[in-house]
Amino acid sequence: MVLQTKLHIAENLLESKEVIERLVNENIDNKLDHYLEKFNKENAEWIIDFKIDKNKKWLFNAKIQANLDWHDFRFEREDYKNLDDLVNHLFEHFKEQLSNK
Numbered sequence: 001m002v003l004q005t006k007l008h009i010a011e012n013l014l015e016s017k018e019v020i021e022r023l024v025n026e027n028i029d030n031k032l033d034h035y036l037e038k039f040n041k042e043n044a045e046w047i048i049d050f051k052i053d054k055n056k057k058w059l060f061n062a063k064i065q066a067n068l069d070w071h072d073f074r075f076e077r078e079d080y081k082n083l084d085d086l087v088n089h090l091f092e093h094f095k096e097q098l099s100n101k
Contacts, residue, residue: 003046010053016083023084024050027091035098036068044069055079060086064094073097
């Protein structure tokens with residue numbers, strides 16, 4: 001079983017690409033690692049799709065869509081000033097949902 005992580009970073013955020021990649025990877029490795037274990041089965045498919053952009057107000061919008069062993073998850077937030085807070089907030093909600101499965 002291999003986790004596929006897909007990042008879609010808007011052109012207006014390419015200067016922050018390394019920061020976004022680091023934040024996503026840290027959240028997956030540190031927040032979700034324990035919770036992902038319960039989905040660790042032979043032939044399980046794991047896909048986490050993360051999209052982020054800046055809106056017309058120059059605030060951040062982001063979305064996580066994930067499929068873990070046929071369980072679908074979706075989290076979306078808009079109008080965040082702080083990039084770190086937005087990414088961490090989305091993954092915190094993801095972790096909470098995983099703890100209920």
